Amino acid sequence: MPEIHAPVLHRFTCELLDAVGTPPEPARIVADSLINANLAGHDSHGVLRLPAYLEGVRDSQVQPGAVATLVSESGATAIVDGAYGWGQPAMWLATHAAIGRAREHGLGAAVVHHCYHIGRVAPYVEAVADVGMIGQAMANAAPAVAPFGGRSRVMGTNPFAWAVPRAEGTPPVCLDVATAGIAEGKLRVARARGFPVPVGNIVDRDGRATTEPGDFYAGGALLAFGGHKGSGLSLLAQFIGRGLAGLDPSMYDGPRGINGPFILVIDIARFTDLETFRARAEAQCDAVTGSFPAEGVDAVLLPGQPELAMRAVREREGIPIPDTTWRELMNLAEKWNVSIAG
Structure with a gap:
């Protein structure tokens, strides 16, 4: 390797x-x-x-x-047309637009139409936290996940991410997770390395639990994390990501426009003093990392x-x-x- x-x-x-x-x-x-x-x-x-x-x-x-363009700004909202080009430039345009809307209105939200894969979601919300705001983003993906109680591919892995600023000069707290128990890309990694995946993440084409990544690519499905909880969050991402991007949340519209990314920005200073918020966030982080680790764990870490x-x-x-x-x-x-x- x-x-x-x-x-x-x-x-x-x-x-x-x-x-x-x-x-x-x-x-x-x-x-x-x-x-x-x-x-x-x-x-x-x-x-x-x-x-x-x-x-x-x-x-x-x-x-x-293709070049992404900002096609609409109305109040606290913005719409970006990804023009079926690379998703990352389009999502960055949406992120900066949402930050601008939040500076003006306290809240800012943007969605991208006609968008290809946007990559890992964390960097977008981290950029929001870096300017002293709270960022939250989600996106849909191609059908790969069975709904709770089902076995066929209906929903995407539909990532969800948020980031919160800490003290000046300290990296933000950032969580970026797939609403599936494992991201489809991690199945690719496991398959490439010849490794199984943990039990409870995929089923084969007949709905039987399996740990072999190849079973997914042979017609199986991913499972949502946390059973009905992850399944519900994934469904929300379908409604918000695909729905607000002008796509039909109930079906997959084909290879183009496979992501419907949405980002929400909250200007902390419109709700409370920013420095006070930072100090309290830092105290909360200290409480987490300073807590006693469980047996077999070296240290308690933040997202x-x-x-x-x-x-x-x-x-x-x-x-x-x-x-x-x-x-x-x-x-x-x-x-x-x-x-x-x-």
């Missing part, structure tokens, strides 16, 4: 995206998304996605040269802290690439005449 340093992977990703017709700035934004996911330890949303992304270009699921620790390691040592993924990247490099050598 090779370990590749982030700048090398970033350049390689940009060159691949350029080879399929992506302008420099959108290519950089997409590469940032993928490499930062790898650095955070979420390889499910890292360069493992590149083969599928380039297949999306080949199959006209994504238009690499987002494992990612920060992993980032420090991978920035120093490089990003491990499973052999299966590495072969796929080498095939792309050969096809598009791009070198991954530093």
Whole structure:
């Protein structure tokens, strides 16, 4: 399993995206998304996605040269048209629009129409927290998850994320989770590494519990986390993500427009003193991390802290690439005449 340093992977990703017709700035934004996911330890949303992304270009699921535009601002709301281009630039446009709406109105919300995969959701809400506001985002995805009590694919993995600012100079608290027990991309990672997944996350095509990732790709389904609780949150993401993006929440509209991302921004200063909020948030964080760990646990961590620790390691040592993924990247490099050598 090779370990590749982030700048090398970033350049390689940009060159691949350029080879399929992506302008420099959108290519950089997409590469940032993928490499930062790898650095955070979420390889499910890292360069493992590149083969599928380039297949999306080949199959006209994504238009690499398209430019997202802000088409509407009304009161506290904004609408972005992703133009079937890369989802990450469109979602960043929506994020900044929502922040602007919140500065003016106290609350800001934005949705993206015609949007391709937006990558890991955490960076968008972290950017909100970095300006002293609270960010919450969710998105739908292609059907992969069985509803509570069912066995067929009806809902997406439908991620949900939020971030809250702490003391100045301290990274925000950030939670970013799939409403499925495991993200579909993590199944790809497990399959690439030849590992099983924990019991209770997938069923095979006949509805039987399984731990083999291949059973999902043979017609099985993911399960929501926490039974009916995760299933209900996933359904909410369908209504908000797909519904507000102008898509039919009850069905999948095909390969284009597969994400319906929504972001909500809360300007803390409109509700309470920001510095007081920061101090109280910090005290709450101290109470969590200062609590006694359970047996077998070294320390109690906040959401987002494992990612920060992993980032420090991978920035120093490089990003491990499973052999299966590495072969796929080498095939792309050969096809598009791009070198991954530093």
